[in-house]
Structures are given as C-alpha cells and as structure tokens.
Amino acid sequence: MTRKFDIIIVGAGFAGMYMLYKARELGLSALVLETAGGVGGTWFWNRYPGARCDVESMQYSYSFCEELQQEWQWSERYASQPEILKYANHVADKFYLRRDIRFNSRASSAIFHDGERVWQLSTDDGEHYYAKWCVMATGCLSAAQRPNIPGLGTFKGEIYHTGNWPQQPVDLSGRKIGVIGTGSSGIQVVPELAKLAKHLYVFQRTPNFSIPARNQPIDSAYEAEWKQSYAERRTAARNMPAGILSDIGTNSALAVSPEDRLAEYERRWAAGGTGFTAAYSDLLKNEDANGTAAEFVRKKIREVVTDPAVANLLAPVDHPIGSKRICADTDYFATFNRQNVTLVDLRANPLQEVSEHGLTAGSQFYELDIFVLATGFDAITGALSKIDIVGRQALTLKEKWQDGPNTYLGLMTSGFPNLFIVTGPGSPSVLTNVIVAIEDNVNWIAGCLAYLMTRDAQTIEAMASAEQGWIEHVGQAAEGTLYTKAKSWYLGVNVLGKPAVFMPYVGGVPAYQKICEEVEADSYRGFDIHANRDSVHSLQVVA
Ligand code: N01
Numbered sequence: 001m002t003r004k005f006d007i008i009i010v011g012a013g014f015a016g017m018y019m020l021y022k023a024r025e026l027g028l029s030a031l032v033l034e035t036a037g038g039v040g041g042t043w044f045w046n047r048y049p050g051a052r053c054d055v056e057s058m059q060y061s062y063s064f065c066e067e068l069q070q071e072w073q074w075s076e077r078y079a080s081q082p083e084i085l086k087y088a089n090h091v092a093d094k095f096y097l098r099r100d101i102r103f104n105s106r107a108s109s110a111i112f113h114d115g116e117r118v119w120q121l122s123t124d125d126g127e128h129y130y131a132k133w134c135v136m137a138t139g140c141l142s143a144a145q146r147p148n149i150p151g152l153g154t155f156k157g158e159i160y161h162t163g164n165w166p167q168q169p170v171d172l173s174g175r176k177i178g179v180i181g182t183g184s185s186g187i188q189v190v191p192e193l194a195k196l197a198k199h200l201y202v203f204q205r206t207p208n209f210s211i212p213a214r215n216q217p218i219d220s221a222y223e224a225e226w227k228q229s230y231a232e233r234r235t236a237a238r239n240m241p242a243g244i245l246s247d248i249g250t251n252s253a254l255a256v257s258p259e260d261r262l263a264e265y266e267r268r269w270a271a272g273g274t275g276f277t278a279a280y281s282d283l284l285k286n287e288d289a290n291g292t293a294a295e296f297v298r299k300k301i302r303e304v305v306t307d308p309a310v311a312n313l314l315a316p317v318d319h320p321i322g323s324k325r326i327c328a329d330t331d332y333f334a335t336f337n338r339q340n341v342t343l344v345d346l347r348a349n350p351l352q353e354v355s356e357h358g359l360t361a362g363s364q365f366y367e368l369d370i371f372v373l374a375t376g377f378d379a380i381t382g383a384l385s386k387i388d389i390v391g392r393q394a395l396t397l398k399e400k401w402q403d404g405p406n407t408y409l410g411l412m413t414s415g416f417p418n419l420f421i422v423t424g425p426g427s428p429s430v431l432t433n434v435i436v437a438i439e440d441n442v443n444w445i446a447g448c449l450a451y452l453m454t455r456d457a458q459t460i461e462a463m464a465s466a467e468q469g470w471i472e473h474v475g476q477a478a479e480g481t482l483y484t485k486a487k488s489w490y491l492g493v494n495v496l497g498k499p500a501v502f503m504p505y506v507g508g509v510p511a512y513q514k515i516c517e518e519v520e521a522d523s524y525r526g527f528d529i530h531a532n533r534d535s536v537h538s539l540q541v542v543a
Helices: 014-025 066-071 081-094 184-196 220-228 230-238 258-271 274-278 287-304 308-314 434-454 464-479 509-521 537-542
Strands: 004-010 030-033 107-113 118-123 128-136 158-161 176-180 199-204 210-212 327-329 341-345 351-355 358-361 364-367 370-373 388-390 419-421 459-462 527-531
Touching: 004 014, 004 118, 014 030, 014 081, 014 434, 030 128, 066 230, 176 184, 184 199, 184 327, 210 258, 220 230, 230 434, 230 509, 258 274, 258 287, 274 287, 287 308, 308 341, 434 509, 459 464
Parallel strands: 004 030, 004 128, 107 388, 128 419, 158 370, 176 199, 176 370, 199 341, 210 327
Antiparallel strands: 107 118, 118 128, 351 358, 358 364, 459 527
C-alpha cells in the first residue's frame, strides 16, 4: 500500500473533495482521510428528520464546473439533507474521487517532522501516511457537542445527536421524545418529531429568532433562468458579503418611516429565508435598528402561537436578531400549538438530571423513550482539536491556540509549515455560503502550491507578525458589529473551557478575497517560504 503522497487532505466533505480535485489538476499524488463511510462531511452525519440547507439550492453547490452545475437538478428551493448527500455522491462519482479517499479512517494525529519536512498522518486504526503538504478540510460544524448533563449516561432509552444521526432509520412514531436545544438543528427537527411522537417535550434554554423558509419545489422556469446565466450569477454572488446573490438593503432601518419599514419586513417575511436580516444596512451594527427587526419577529411569533405564555417563552429577548446565526424554519412556531407538544422553559425550571427513564427539570419529572440532543457543535476549531496536530519544535496546535485560534487569513498558522486549513478560524467561512468560501480557499491553496512547485520551495509558513496583524484585524472587524452581543458558537462560548474569541471574519467575501488575492500577487506577503535551508522570498528572482 502506498504511504507516501505529495499531499494528504483530511476530510471528504465539500472542502476535501474539491481540494482533491485541484490537487490532481496540479499533478500531485493525493490521499484523503475520512472518518465516515462516505463523502459529504457534515451532510453525511446530519441526517436528522427535517435537516435541510438554509442557503438556496441553486447557490449551495459547486461553481467550478459548468457541466456539473448545468446537469444537476435540485428539486426544492432549499435542498434536504438526502438530496445534498446525493449531490456530494454524484460529484465523487463524476470526478472519480473515491479512488483517492480512504473511508472509515479517522486522522488521529498529524506530526511535522522538522528534519525531513514531512507531515506524518496517523489514523485510529494505526496506519501512518506521509506527505509534504497537509490540508485540513475538517469543516466548521462537524464536531458534535454533547452536553454535560448529569446522569445522561444512565438513561435506558435511546439518545441521538442531530449532528451524528444514525444511518439506519430510527423509529420515532408513538414515542415520548425529549429534544434539548433550539438552535437551527432543533428548530428543524422539532416540527418533524412532533408529527411522529406520542408526545414531544422541547427543553428550551434560549429561544432563537427564526424566519419561515417558505420552502417549495423549484419550478423549471426558475431553474432555467439560473442555468442560462449561471457563471454570471456566481460572479455576482461572490461580490456580495455572504457570497450569496441576495437582495441587500442599503438604507439604515432608522432612516425610513415606520410604515415603510413594516412593509419591508412584511415583504421579507412573506418571501422567507435568512435574507430577512439583509433588509437594512445597519441591522447588524446598530442596536436600535436591530430592535425594529427583532420586535417585528417577536410580534409574528405571538401571532402564530396561540397560548400567550408559550409565545412569550419562544420570543427571544436576550440577543440582537442575527447576532446568533438566524434560523429558517418550516412551521416551527406553529408546532407549539399541537396538543402533543410541550415547551419546557429550562431557565425557570433548570435541568436537574437525567435518570433511567427520563429527565427532571425544576421539580417536574418527564418520562421519555428517546432523547434528541440538538446541542450543536464545537464549531470552527472543534474538528481540528480532535486531531493531535504537532508542528515545528514539537509545538502542538492545542498549546498554540489555548487562548484562541491564531491564523493568517484563516489559511495557515505559524509554527505549522505546509499545513493549510480550508475555512479556518479568521476566514469568513460560517458567515457565508460555505461552498463559496471553500472554493475560494481551495483555489488560493492550489495557486499557492503551484507557486511553490515552480520555485522548488520546500516549506511555506505564516509569519508570526502577519498572523498577529490579521488576528487584530479580525477582532476589530467583529467589534464594529452586534455579533459580539450574543453568547454564540461564533465565540466558542457554547463549549466549556473554550476561550471566548470571535472566530469568523466578518469583513465579507469580496473584502476577504481581495486581501487573499493581494497577498498572492505580492509573492505571498506575510508567508515565509524556504527552499532547502535558505529563506527564499529571494527565490522569486529565479522564476
Ligand atoms: O446548534 P446551536 P445547532 N442544556 O449551537 C442548546 C448550522 N446549521 O446544531 O443557546 C440545555 O445553534 C443551546 O442553548 P443555549 C447553523 O450554522 C445549519 O442548532 O446555549 N440546552 C441551543 O439552543 C447553526 O447555527 C442548518 O442556551 C443546551 C442549542 O442547544 C449551526 O449549524 C441546520 C445545552 C444548540 O444550538 C449550529 O446549529 C442545522 C444544555 N446543556 C445547523 N447545551 C441549516 O442549514 C446546548 N444547549 C438550516
């Protein structure tokens, strides 16, 4: 079995698959290590009922191949998880990707050998592989976060995490089900569980803002419209902050009359989807402006939910709308009007413990057959921290990032030569259509590898000074927004002991991409490039 490669890629989600495609284009020998038994990354694992994307399917797909984007047909405005997984498999088949992917192989460590300048990747099953370059395509929302609830291990029923749902069908009908968590996953799974359960208890700690998705079948005229000008539309999307072609308001919410503002919110509510918060330019910058949108949504919740006490509990008041990832739902709030659904407020009735047959919150015991944990992810850095990554001079990534992740452009981190990260901390990643972010990062990495190869360079590494400058820029960009006003996974505060640092870059896709392109055009400014033992930005003269 071959164990030496030019490049090893960790993860066969959308990032890893495209990185493999680009590595082959460069003529590199490549290996992808993947924990799962198939491609798709987060879409392989998140199989819970109701799982679907909140970016429109005509946009949530690769743009790199015209033939691929023309031939693939999406059936709904927002694709369901099974359809996205089918698409990922289609891509893997079309480009014969599987032959370079080792499935059921979890990378447990990645160690850089200084002398040989080689990365050694080891897997759970004791295999070792070696490569000059390593790319972490491990995803931002791939490390499911199980809550630390006393007694959870004693529960005699079934426990499922939305982010790690079984591949076999789960029998949910006629069961007493408890859901913990009311983020995007909880908001999607609750209406589906309610249709099947004998009784559904939703244990809510923090209510969330959600906008109706208004999902519907894609009509052929809409599809044809997109496909006639796909390339132009993709370019236009890349010029938008989230990398999504959308209708972005340019006025301040406070500069228009209350009547006009209401009409605009009504229009967006009726259209559906997360574009609601793009109604005005200052909704994520100014608390008063934000308050107008938040109050509109709270009012809508009160209109939908018939029991005023339940409606009150579901109306978020503790964070600005959009400061946590906004959700898109199908009948979430109306589900609480069903007789077989009970909302349990964990703030008033704190979760005490789980025992063999259920859960106690406050002084009340709830008998359950099934627990559904919709408790989210150790986001952005979680999948990386599950791998022992060791760089130069035995520096571990965990040590280096103990006070928060430091990267240059989200792409590399000093002390770890030849190690690239796709959609790493400090890149726009989760604030965008992530497939756009993935393609842009992978294209940049591929361009960088081509540059290094033509110069016979041995290593590339982010300079500590460039990294420091970038991290300060990322922090300053976030400070000017309302994102820091919420306790969210963007900040890592959902994970005990994780440093509270705002991880994604809020500057938007065009600004970020421009910086990445400038760095590239400026001979990889801020990166140290070495050939043999010499520092060789001077090597450029050879080219
Ligand atoms: O996770 P979350 P998610 N006791 O972290 C609660 C993407 N995504 O999987 O807020 C009680 O948002 C926690 O409560 P609190 C999307 O980017 C996209 O739902 O900490 N409750 C919260 O309610 C999304 O933002 C799609 O008080 C506990 C919930 O669990 C991201 O993934 C679909 C608890 C976690 O919410 C993450 O979403 C799904 C405890 N001990 C996901 N621990 C789409 O494309 C946690 N909670 C539509």
